Amino acid sequence: MQGLAQKQRLVNGSRALAHKGRSRARVLRCRAETPVPQNSILVVGGTGTLGRQVVRRALDEGYAVRCVVRPRLSPADFLREWGATTVQADLSDPTTLPATMVGINAVIDCATARPEESAEKVDWEGKVALIQCAQAMGIQRYIFTSIFNCDKHPKVPLMNIKSCTEKFLESSGLNYTNLRLCGFHQAVIGNYAVPILEDKSVWGTNDETRTAYLDSQDVARMTLAALRSDKTIGRTLTLSGPKAWSTQEVIELCEDLSDSRAAVTTIPTWLLKRVRALLQSLQWAKDAADRLAFSEVLSNNETWATDMTETYKLLDIDPASVQGLEDYLKEYYGRIMKKLKEVGATSDRTNFYV
Template identity: 45%
Template sequence: MQVLVVGGTGTLGRQIARRALDQGHDVRCMVRIPRKASFLQEWGCELTRGDLLNPASLDYALEGVDAVIDAATSRPDDPKSIYQTDWDGKLNLLRACERAGVNRFVFLSILNAEQHRDVPLMDIKYCTEKLLKESELDYTILQGVAFMQGVVSQFAIPVLESQTVWVSGSPTSIAYMNTQDMARFAVAALDHEETVRKTFPVVGPKAWNSGEVVQLCERAADKSARVFRVPSFIMRFTEAMCSFFEPAVNVAERLAFAEVSGGGVSMDAPMEETYQSFGIDPGEITHLEDYVKEYYDSILKRLRAMEADLDKDAKKKLPF
């Protein structure tokens, strides 16, 4: 099957591209700057230059395509508003699929989006889901949560480097998912007719609040952490102030989304039907404790090797 991956250079998109290749699909990735996506080409992906805000480039990217997996979202450093990239861009993509006769569409959404429509990204995800359900496309909607890869930057690295761990709002239980596992579901949807025109939650094996994640990192790194919890009212005040200034609107949108992950509402869901529909064994899904342990084992091993090399160099310089 010829599959177009949109957002292939992202943390999730690259895993989807790799998984699709491993499953025998012909993979094309639409990217804005091909030279920054050379690694995808080295894996075996075909690259095509395109932009969600340029309809003509979408028509070209969709030529000969059988299915689309949409993992695109605006980046934190993107000067465009979330509504430009994630809403206008999605409208352009769906219309282009209709023009090209591409009916199979896998969309990566967010769990509980309908409960947080005051948050721009969640509102866009909800509206895109609604648009797909009203369309003639053979869609599959995957409602994910936060990824384990984000735990590294937010928790694991600060704990290891004795930096302050910043968390927001009330303790929120999140069933973190490995991007490699999310990619498995996205690609498996293409081979399972029972997933067509349906919506599924895709979450990790267990939900963790920020305090539990910090403790997990402390045990794995054998270090104590300094934690500073930012009250919700400060997040809301900062968001409101940023929204007054045009260059800071993107920041305000990001802060609004951060409040969701610290709002005290659990981001977890039953997975029995999802596993059955996609033909995936729950035992093969990554657990957060294993992911964190593997990360620390790898980092600490490299640090010890670096220290050993430094010791050798120091001894070579001794005059006796």
């Protein structure tokens, strides 16, 4: 019930904010009527797993790319080295956002809150402010990256917020496209491939949830294809890989390719749900409880995948050009094993990274 109440509150808030945003846009639209280059795009979340690939792909395709970066100790120098420009702003501070869109034709929003940040402040309040700025500045296209089936899990805070943000964007009057993502190959590397190679324990659950992972480079290619096509305006598209994998199947694949055996610690989904219920009763542990909310998804044994036939046609993408997880891991482990041989490593592989 708490999740449903939160969703209703966010939806009601989105309607009010949408009306406010449209009123503000009518007042400020005249400021944004100066022609801007059609190839100018703003990437929000350009240092993330997907965002950096979107930046590289966009630059390769000839776009003039500007990236929103937050002031931090580790500057995003690599974005500028690639040829993008950067502007400092923060979704948690809406006053920093309007200047980022001056001279911009399209926005690609790949950002999400970090584990230590408030999802409601960044992914809801920050995104509402971002969309309102896009309204006011006359942005021509807005691509929003969301989560698979986010509208079906109101009890999962981040999925609930993504769903409400989709609704707010749909009511904004912008030429939007929502892209719902299932999972990235890159996450498999950090969660399974590297720990198994280093003889470290990996965590699993006893559910039968399956995920059709995609390479972030393929997602970036699809994202730019969606931006180029008028046929994707006003659409919500789910992007998934060629095959859906269970956690156990991913672990077995990594074991076979690395010639290793994983030390698997299995956690029952019922235990995750009980721990979450306990943490929810403790105010100081709310963030941890929110992260455990994905146990609700795991316990449903869902398949995070969709038939991509029509989407491939819509985006003019050859299905054969999309890399599957098995091929991706074969290439990854092939590079690893080659380097291990070059340095003379045999049994001791601890802390070896590429």
